[in-house]
Amino acid sequence: MPEPDDRASPTPAPANPHPPVADTHEEALLDEGIEETFPASDPVSVDAGKPDVPPKAPASAPKP
DSSP: OOOOOOSSOSSOOOOOOSOOOOSSHHHHHHHHHHHHHOSOOSOOOOOOOOOOOOOOOOTTOOOO
Protein backbone atom coordinates (compact mmCIF):
# COMPACT_ATOMS: atom_id res chain seq x y z
CA MET A 1 0.00 0.00 0.00
CA PRO A 2 1.43 3.46 -0.88
CA GLU A 3 2.40 5.76 1.95
CA PRO A 4 0.28 8.93 2.43
CA ASP A 5 1.67 12.05 0.83
CA ASP A 6 2.27 14.53 3.65
CA ARG A 7 3.83 17.27 1.46
CA ALA A 8 0.53 19.11 1.02
CA SER A 9 -2.21 19.70 3.54
CA PRO A 10 -5.55 18.04 2.75
CA THR A 11 -7.44 21.33 3.03
CA PRO A 12 -6.08 24.71 1.91
CA ALA A 13 -5.69 27.47 4.48
CA PRO A 14 -8.31 30.20 4.06
CA ALA A 15 -7.10 33.51 2.67
CA ASN A 16 -7.00 36.40 5.11
CA PRO A 17 -9.53 38.99 3.85
CA HIS A 18 -8.11 41.67 6.16
CA PRO A 19 -4.73 43.36 5.62
CA PRO A 20 -2.22 43.14 8.46
CA VAL A 21 -2.52 45.78 11.17
CA ALA A 22 0.08 48.55 10.94
CA ASP A 23 2.48 48.82 13.87
CA THR A 24 2.43 52.60 14.03
CA HIS A 25 0.19 55.47 13.04
CA GLU A 26 2.79 56.57 10.47
CA GLU A 27 2.75 53.13 8.83
CA ALA A 28 -1.04 53.24 8.75
CA LEU A 29 -0.93 56.59 6.94
CA LEU A 30 1.64 55.26 4.46
CA ASP A 31 -0.48 52.16 3.81
CA GLU A 32 -3.52 54.34 3.19
CA GLY A 33 -1.56 56.55 0.80
CA ILE A 34 -0.39 53.54 -1.18
CA GLU A 35 -3.90 52.13 -1.39
CA GLU A 36 -5.22 55.50 -2.60
CA THR A 37 -2.58 55.92 -5.32
CA PHE A 38 -2.29 52.45 -6.81
CA PRO A 39 -2.76 51.11 -9.34
CA ALA A 40 -1.22 54.12 -10.98
CA SER A 41 -2.44 54.20 -14.55
CA ASP A 42 -0.95 57.58 -15.45
CA PRO A 43 2.75 57.84 -16.23
CA VAL A 44 4.86 60.08 -14.03
CA SER A 45 5.43 63.46 -15.59
CA VAL A 46 9.16 64.20 -15.78
CA ASP A 47 10.75 67.16 -17.51
CA ALA A 48 13.85 65.79 -19.21
CA GLY A 49 14.76 69.17 -20.70
CA LYS A 50 16.10 69.69 -24.19
CA PRO A 51 19.17 67.79 -25.35
CA ASP A 52 22.35 69.81 -26.02
CA VAL A 53 22.65 68.51 -29.58
CA PRO A 54 22.79 71.09 -32.38
CA PRO A 55 20.36 70.54 -35.25
CA LYS A 56 21.78 68.74 -38.27
CA ALA A 57 21.84 70.38 -41.68
CA PRO A 58 19.66 68.58 -44.24
CA ALA A 59 21.75 66.03 -46.14
CA SER A 60 19.90 66.54 -49.41
CA ALA A 61 20.17 70.32 -49.50
CA PRO A 62 21.43 71.64 -52.87
CA LYS A 63 24.85 73.24 -52.74
CA PRO A 64 24.99 76.82 -54.10
